[in-house]
Amino acid sequence: MSWQQLDSILKEQAAEAEYYRTQPPVACPRDGTPLLEGPPGQPGILYCPMGDFQYPRDWDPDTMAGM
Ligand SMILES: [Zn+2]
Numbered sequence: 001m002s003w004q005q006l007d008s009i010l011k012e013q014a015a016e017a018e019y020y021r022t023q024p025p026v027a028c029p030r031d032g033t034p035l036l037e038g039p040p041g042q043p044g045i046l047y048c049p050m051g052d053f054q055y056p057r058d059w060d061p062d063t064m065a066g067m
Pocket residue numbers: 028029030031032033048049050051052053
């Protein structure tokens with residue numbers, strides 16, 4: 001493997017990690033319950049029906065992204 005190939009792989013992985021950081025979660029990072037949308041009139045809010053997580057309020061991409 002050449003240095004050029006290695007460099008391009010590292011750049012791809014960084015781009016992929018950045019992509020996942022910008023994606024909202026689909027499931028609660030704490031218990032894995034699928035998140036629900038709401039409340040009405042507040043687009044972009046996702047919440048866990050168990051009541052322990054709300055996006056983006058409780059979202060920490062450093063520890064939760066990619067889940
Ligand atoms: Zn939860």
